[in-house]
Amino acid sequence: MTQARPVKVISVTGGKGGVGKTSVTVNLAVALAEQGHAVMLLDADLGLANIDVMLGLKADRNLSHVIAGECDIQDILLEGPGGIKIVPASSGTQAMAQLSPAEHAGLIRAFSQISHQIDYLLIDTAAGISDTVISFTQASQEVLFVVCDEPTSLTDAYALMKILNRDHKLTRFRLVANMVRSPQEGRDLFAKLTRVTEKYLDVTLDYCGAIPFDENVRKAIRKQKPVIEAFPRSPASLAYWQLVKKVEAWPVPQAPGGHIEFFMERLVQMNAQSSMSELGS
Ligand SMILES: Nc1ncnc2c1ncn2[C@@H]1O[C@H](COP(=O)(O)OP(=O)(O)O)[C@@H](O)[C@H]1O
Numbered sequence: 001m002t003q004a005r006p007v008k009v010i011s012v013t014g015g016k017g018g019v020g021k022t023s024v025t026v027n028l029a030v031a032l033a034e035q036g037h038a039v040m041l042l043d044a045d046l047g048l049a050n051i052d053v054m055l056g057l058k059a060d061r062n063l064s065h066v067i068a069g070e071c072d073i074q075d076i077l078l079e080g081p082g083g084i085k086i087v088p089a090s091s092g093t094q095a096m097a098q099l100s101p102a103e104h105a106g107l108i109r110a111f112s113q114i115s116h117q118i119d120y121l122l123i124d125t126a127a128g129i130s131d132t133v134i135s136f137t138q139a140s141q142e143v144l145f146v147v148c149d150e151p152t153s154l155t156d157a158y159a160l161m162k163i164l165n166r167d168h169k170l171t172r173f174r175l176v177a178n179m180v181r182s183p184q185e186g187r188d189l190f191a192k193l194t195r196v197t198e199k200y201l202d203v204t205l206d207y208c209g210a211i212p213f214d215e216n217v218r219k220a221i222r223k224q225k226p227v228i229e230a231f232p233r234s235p236a237s238l239a240y241w242q243l244v245k246k247v248e249a250w251p252v253p254q255a256p257g258g259h260i261e262f263f264m265e266r267l268v269q270m271n272a273q274s275s276m277s278e279l280g281s
């Protein structure tokens with residue numbers, strides 16, 4: 001039996017769709033992999049631009065088939081650029097709320113089988129403030145918010161921060177500004193958000209920098225490649241290399257709670273709690 005190793009679990013979220021959550025998740029994953037880390041990506045976004053689509057991969061089975069006991073987790077893993085492993089979770093993440101105890105155990109067992117192979121687990125969350133988004137972010141060690149200069153991006157991000165802080169006691173969020181026209185625009189977005197979080201919430205916001213608006217990101221998606229691979233010298237790619245340095249500097253958990261099976265356990269418990277409260281209300 002291989003020794004479990006600590007894994008860093010990062011949820012990428014934002015409240016709003018179209019701000020660049022999937023782009024950030026995929027490029028960050030590939031950049032971390034190129035730095036020599038073993039990276040797994042969990043696709044928890046039910047939107048149209050799914051990770052598998054963005055990378056030209058085909059998933060015929062997902063986490064729901066593992067939960068149903070139809071196959072092993074090894075059978076559903078897709079291999080992406082830089083050797084990243086992708087867990088197609090889409091419908092599986094919805095199914096998680098209705099798991100039986102035996103299925104819970106099976107899911108946790110499935111993830112403990114592969115836990116020795118991963119340093120980073122990145123989760124691409126869906127838009128909006130659903131129970132699924134809340135459980136994933138709450139079970140993660142780091143929550144990276146992606147915002148951009150669109151009217152509802154900041155208000156949606158703030159609304160999610162508020163729920164995570166007030167109802168779920170999360171106190172630290174990381175922030176990346178995407179599609180900025182200048183570095184100043186990114187700092188302004190951070191300042192605007194900080195003004196309200198400092199006034200109304202008990203959270204620390206950590207600014208991790210900005211990704212510029214870059215046509216190469218869209219060109220890369222048309223080639224079904226992450227920009228960091230397709231156009232490594234483009235402005236967005238250079239910014240991703242800065243971001244990855246910050247992410248690598250985040251502390252890695254040493255306690256057993258930093259292992260992936262504990263993450264899955266927390267996740268499953270939270271899903272169970274939220275479906276219980278739904279039943280009760
Ligand atoms: N830095 C960027 N510059 C230009 N376009 C971008 C950038 N980041 C994302 N996009 C584009 O914005 C759209 C939404 O991005 P996506 O990652 O799918 O957002 P989300 O996952 O938040 O819905 C995509 O068409 C993507 O190509």
Ligand SMILES: [Mg+2]
Pocket residue numbers: 021022023045047049050
């Ligand atoms: Mg997305």
